[in-house]
Amino acid sequence: MKKISDKQRRIIGFIDRFLTDRGYPPSVRDIQSACNISSTSVVDYNLKILESQGYIQRHADVSRGIRLLTRNTAAGGLVPVPVIGQIAAGEPIPVPAPDTWDVAAVSETMGVPGELTRGREGVYALRVKGMSMVDALINDGDIVLMQHVSAVENGEMAAVWLRAEKEATLKKVYVEPNRVRLQPANSQMQPLYAAPDNVEIQGRVIAVVRQVS
Amino acid sequence: MKKISDKQRRIIGFIDRFLTDRGYPPSVRDIQSACNISSTSVVDYNLKILESQGYIQRHADVSRGIRLLTRNTAAGGLVPVPVIGQIAAGEPIPVPAPDTWDVAAVSETMGVPGELTRGREGVYALRVKGMSMVDALINDGDIVLMQHVSAVENGEMAAVWLRAEKEATLKKVYVEPNRVRLQPANSQMQPLYAAPDNVEIQGRVIAVVRQVS
DNA sequence: TCCCGAAGCGAACACCTGTTCTAGAAATAA
DNA sequence: TTATTTCTAGAACAGGTGTTCGCTTCGGGA
Incomplete structure (x- = not known):
């Protein structure tokens, strides 16, 4: 896994917290407002990077279709x-x-x-x-x-x-x-x-x- | 927890499988097609019952806003x-x-x-x-x-x-x-x-x- | 038989949400 | 500086999605 930007780290952290908190993943706009990001496209942009780096997995055209991969290894055992x-x-x-x-x-x-x-x-x-x-x-x-x-x-x-x-x-x-x-x-x-x-x-x-x- | 109908049991089982499989909850229409239910309103009807019985928790007006409560006990790292x-x-x-x-x-x-x-x-x-x-x-x-x-x-x-x-x-x-x-x-x-x-x-x-x- | 509640059905509405597009700003390299 | 890449903005589109509303069907009791 490569290094990621500070903003991307915040996004990962928020997804993790949101997931444990509510039981389902956040939408793009949830991430946007929580991380103080100005546009949904910026969120999408960073999510694509996070997916290419292997941090998350996305399902196209599925609302809240985000899976946290780092979380699986933590509970893997x-x-x-x-x-x-x-x-x-x-x-x-x-x-x-x-x-x-x-x-x-x-x-x-x-x-x-x-x-x-x-x-x-x-x-x-x-x-x-x-x-x-x-x-x-x-x-x-x-x-x-x-x-x-x-x-x-x-x-x-x-x-x-x-x-x-x-x-x-x-x-x-x-x-x-x-x-x-x-x-x-x-x-x-x-x-x-x-x-x-x-x-x-x-x-x-x-x-x-x-x-x- | 009260007893639930056979269809409701199938729904719970599907949500659980979907969740472990994809990492995010299914939509109403996912449940509908997977459980061979004829209408989304029927799914909604049964989900409401399941929530009142304490099996799941729903967030109104949130897509895929379903949390499985039976699953929580297994969590924890x-x-x-x-x-x-x-x-x-x-x-x-x-x-x-x-x-x-x-x-x-x-x-x-x-x-x-x-x-x-x-x-x-x-x-x-x-x-x-x-x-x-x-x-x-x-x-x-x-x-x-x-x-x-x-x-x-x-x-x-x-x-x-x-x-x-x-x-x-x-x-x-x-x-x-x-x-x-x-x-x-x-x-x-x-x-x-x-x-x-x-x-x-x-x-x-x-x-x-x-x-x- | 009739009645009544539970369950199902289909369609429509309105919002949610992922995605894309164009344009610009900011950082970086040459 | 200029050129190039990376990142950001805002808006709009199209489809996904929860919800609602009449209406129908079913399954017992009375």
Whole structure:
């Protein structure tokens, strides 16, 4: 990116502020009056330069058709993840939306660094309710990042629904002959054994985030 | 938020897709053709309902003056945090640079959502080595977000250096008459008591991030 | 059946807005 | 200085765009 004039810097700054403030881009005349520019053509002139320099992107003949490119890189690492609901020891996980999760149906969204999801699809988050997951080193109020899968490899931490006990829990899953071993993440604790048709994999644990204070 | 019609749900979804796709909101007629709506007035009719229900916000007489409210929670940037080193049960925490942490001296930097740091200053990260923090529900390899403070309020989780034992640990700190109670985060475990001049607060725990797989 | 509210329809209006054009001023180079 | 480029002015055009206004259609209840 090349250097830009002072006026162009002001324009970029204003677009950024306008965008965070109102949620949609400013018009040419918004920029004009805010930056004390005498003519719309001057704004257009500078916007063209900013586009050629890669600071913004414009859609011709579209009102407010400005996209801030510098803004994308700032939020680039952040991936929006829907917080579907909460997981507790007494309820199954509310089934996450199949493919395209509906924006309107989700009550909350959180942003997580892209490193955590690593570009995976079908990632959602659950708020942990209750102390029943302490053996997985997960506390009340923690947020677990999940990936929706129906089967896991041996040793992976997964959300498991135990049909008979009507309990959801987070454990490392090992398939053994005639039984499934559910190993707590805390190595000091004893494993649990269950019949294969009693366990129902509901998702794979990708990460745990705990906000202490 | 009340329930909305199927058509209104489609509109919300389209606005969201359009916004991430192009960086600016769609016009009424964009919505109309994309959602197969016969008239612009119908779009306007439904947009008014969506606004009254709190899904969107509109600016009158402004082209593309639509803001998606459900999207706001995902906003907020990525804050770079230096990973200073690692915390283990046998070593004190390497003292974090006082104010401006030297970029060159830091081996690694991670980005965390701004919600986690909440704009606090002096935040750094430590990689946990060993299993000695399991009673704080922190596992080997976890990353703890710390804030550099020399004193904490009662009940706050902090990194504590025990001078006599030459051990670092993460516990909830309670100052009691003539002693300091160090309470594990795991309520099933017993507290530890130490003499006041034996404990040295090294930082406050803000958050814990565990990447499982 | 009739009634009534919710939802849809199409057209028209009036303003918003990107773009262009001509002309001039200001800065820069030769 | 002159020549050249960059930037600024103001105005006007053409199409985009939000909004409104009658009117119609639909879907239950009474």
